[in-house]
Amino acid sequence: MGTVRMTMAQALVRFLDNQYVCMDGCETKFVEGVAAIFGHGIVVGLGQALDENPGGLKVFQGKNEQGMAHMAASFAKQNKRRKIIACASSIGPGAANMITAAACATVNNIPLLVLPGDTFAIRQPDPVLQQVEQPNSLQTTTNDAFKPVCKYWDRVERPEQLMTAMINAMRVLTDPAEAGAVCVAVPQDVQGESYDYPDYFLRKRVHRIVRQSPAREELEDVASALMNSKRPLVICGGGVKYSEAGETLENFCERFNIPFAETQAGKSACRSSSPLCLGGVGVTGNLAANSIAWEADLILAVGSRLSDFTTSSKWLFRNPEVKVASINVSRFHAYKMDAVKAVGDAKAALEELTKLLSERKYRSSYGNEISVAKTEWNEEMKKLGSYSCRKDFQPMIAARNPGSMEEFAKMTGCALTQTAAICAVRKHIAEDAILVGASGSLPGDLQRMWTTDARDSYNMEYGYSCMGYEIAGALGAKLARPDREVYAVAGDGSFLMLHTELLTSIQEHQKINVLLFDNASFGCINNLQMSNGVGNLGTEFRFRDSGTGGLTGALIPVNYAAVAAGYGAKTYSVRNMDELEEALEDSKKQNVSTLIDLKVLPKTMTHDYLSWWHVGLASTAENEAEREAFENKEAHRAQARKY
Incomplete structure (x- = not known):
């Protein structure tokens, strides 16, 4: 048995570069690269190793740790879990930012390897910059917060522990039944410590994904x-x-x-x-x-x-x-x-x-x-695609108070409905284009309305319904399939929450297309509260009223196209069907990422079809509409299966 003396971080890089998976006789390199936002807890340890000899690993520069981890998860998803991008961050806020993405990956059984920096194993300089101190245990750090949202968690406190930690990490990441987020925390001092690693740990390793037949x-x-x-x-x-x-x-x-x-x-x-x-x-x-x-x-x-x-x-x-x-x-x-x-x-x-x-x-x-x-559904689809103004949706929104529609239409000059826009998108983009989404009313419309015969062309994160996945996820899908057009479908609420990897797409010369549906609100949740009798509270994007002190002022006008243009994207502002069709066709000709800022009338999404969703409602309320909503909920609950 030979050995190679190297730092823990150098051994980690070498190990990741030599992992492969094999399914149905097809062997694939498992780790494409490492996405990182380098901070003091990772840059001179793992960063040094990647700078010295990355091997076949690519290094991706994230702009937000949550966003880059969503990108990595979507990359794995689009590759049907047979390739991953590892994600590295500094200690503290950099690590904490990845927790949401780790939860998202675990809920959806998507392999995601996060390598957050950690505090000093020797504790000599404690408390270090960004360290969270817990008086009840000096062992606890920010990275302990990953435990509930990961399928496997470990902390490498000695360089030799890397071997068992990474073997177990690969066990989970390559297991179809157990796949999810894996966190291996790497203390910043241990990253630089040297050890004589056995050469068999560093050699090529093939993980076989076997089709398990049921008993x-x-x-x-x-x-x-x-x-x-x-x-x-x-x-x-x-x-x-x-x-x-x-x-x-x-x-x-x-x-x-x-x-x-x-x-x-x-x-x-x-x-x-x-x-x-x-x-x-x-x-x-x-x-x-x-x-x-x-x-x-x-x-x-x-x-x-x-x-x-x-x-x-x-x-x-x-x-x-x-x-x-x-x-x-x-x-x-x-x-x-x-x-x-x-x-x-x-x-x-x-x-x-x-x-x-x-x-x-x-x-x-x-x-x-x-x-x-x-046939009945196809007839309904024709109606949804033909709707051009809010009155077409009047039966659907009768219980939802459409008061903001006229205000939004006047503010934006909008004459475009959400369902008609989706039908137009389906008509104009390539059949094999990949659609990426995650949250709000759009996933509901798309699950009902979207059709495709191109396999693996619908990348929807709806297990965690994570706002902010859309644009980062689109980049991950594009990195996985650079030969296909990729479209992120996002509401204005999701865009505001996380859109930074749009810049990364431009940096990587990977064109993605963002379809931004702006209705000046968290529209889906506004529907939920108002259809259950609750007032319009904090779900529309309004100025604070100087008289009442509430968020009841005028709607806030936002030029999202200008935001994306500042990053270097090709942008379009759309208010009607003609402008949308023009933008969709022109965007196909572009080589840089694009964003279409669609102003869509509020309340023009699809509605429920013979379904019910159990949400917690107030059992005691002064409002008659809220009392009726609770009674209706209880009636449905009595009809549902108990487990």
């Missing part, structure tokens, strides 16, 4: 559930995408005449044009999927963690005889809703299940119900 007994259980079902519905989750099982799921459904619906994570795993694809399901689902879900007697969830938005807070499945079955590589997720479970890879499981059902000559009892549901 025969579990598959038999699922097959039996289907055999006893006349009107099953398949829910296509994100696990279908990561397993590359989209075509397999389509073939499965066609073989047995079973309709399927999509979660946010599962959309674009399958073709929207499939005659059995119903589109988005749940709280943000469309009329076709939810109407079939109402009557289904079996729900087969494939690769889904069955979140409240997918199940409409466990209320959507209205058939009193309905049962739930689940195929999931994670036993934790497979157990949800007391499902009949088969734990394993989605593609392997569906292939085996196809054999079992074929042997038993199974076929669902659906007649024309699927085509009728799709």
Whole structure:
């Protein structure tokens, strides 16, 4: 056994550069590079190692630690979890900024490696700059806050500890069932300490991602559930995408005449044009999927963690005889809703299940119900695409007080609705363009309305619904697929929260396109509060009124195009359909990142279709509308599954 004397940071860089994954015989370099914002706790340790010999690792310069970590997570997601970008920060605020992104990655089972600097292991200079001191334990630092949001956490307090820490980090990062954020904290003094590392630790290491087939007994259980079902519905989750099982799921459904619906994570795993694809399901689902879900007697969830938005807070499945079955590589997720479970890879499981059902000559009892549901939704889509002013949405917004619409239209000269804008975007951008989004009303509209036959072209972070993911996520997707156009779809609220990686896209010569829907508010939450009888409190972007002291003054006019132009992006200001179509076409010709500032009328998003969302409401209130909202909630809760 040979050894190589080097610092801990140098060994870390060498180790990361030699990690590979192999799935279905295809070997891929796992770590693309390191994104960093260098501060005093990392720059002369890990920074020195990357400067001296980065090997094949690229170094990316983030502008905000949360943003660069979102970029890395989206990069991993677009690469179906087979490539990552590690993220390094200084101690203190730099590390804390990555906690939100780590939580986001863990919720979505996306591999994200964060390497935050830490305080001195020897403690001699304590308290150092940016150190959080806890009198109850000097061992506690900012990085302990990563523990609840990571799948694996470690702190390297001696250089030799790096070996077991990183082997375990790779174990989690390359495991389809356990993937999520991994935090390995690196004290700033230990980064520079030397050790004689064994050469076998530094050699090329291939992590095999194996398709786990479910146990025969579990598959038999699922097959039996289907055999006893006349009107099953398949829910296509994100696990279908990561397993590359989209075509397999389509073939499965066609073989047995079973309709399927999509979660946010599962959309674009399958073709929207499939005659059995119903589109988005749940709280943000469309009329076709939810109407079939109402009557289904079996729900087969494939690769889904069955979140409240997918199940409409466990209320959507209205058939009193309905049962739930689940195929999931994670036993934790497979157990949800007391499902009949088969734990394993989605593609392997569906292939085996196809054999079992074929042997038993199974076929669902659906007649024309699927085509009728799709036809009804297509008619609704035509209406949504044709709406051009607020009066078209009057039935939808009757309970939402549309008072700010006229004010916004007068302030901006806007005559554009959100649903019509989305239809125009779908019409004008490339079929294989990648759409990235995360929060607000836009994910709901997109899950209902967006269609594509280009696989892996819908990158929606909706597990954590993290505002600020959109632009950073678009850059990550573009780094993963530089051959395709990438569009970030963001509201003005999300843009204000985090847009700094737009500059990084320009720095990296990676063109992304930002579609910024400005309605002068956190519109989705404004809808939620007002539809439940709560007043218009702090959700519109208004000046403080000097008389009342409240946030009730005039709407704040913002030129978002000017903001992006200051970074060097090509920008457009859009107020009507003609301007939008012009901007979409011209933006395709650009080589630099673009931003289209769309002024869209408030309250012109889609509404609920046969769904319900359980939110906490006041059980005692003076307002009659709030009391009615609570009573309505309690009535729905009584109809929902208890677990």
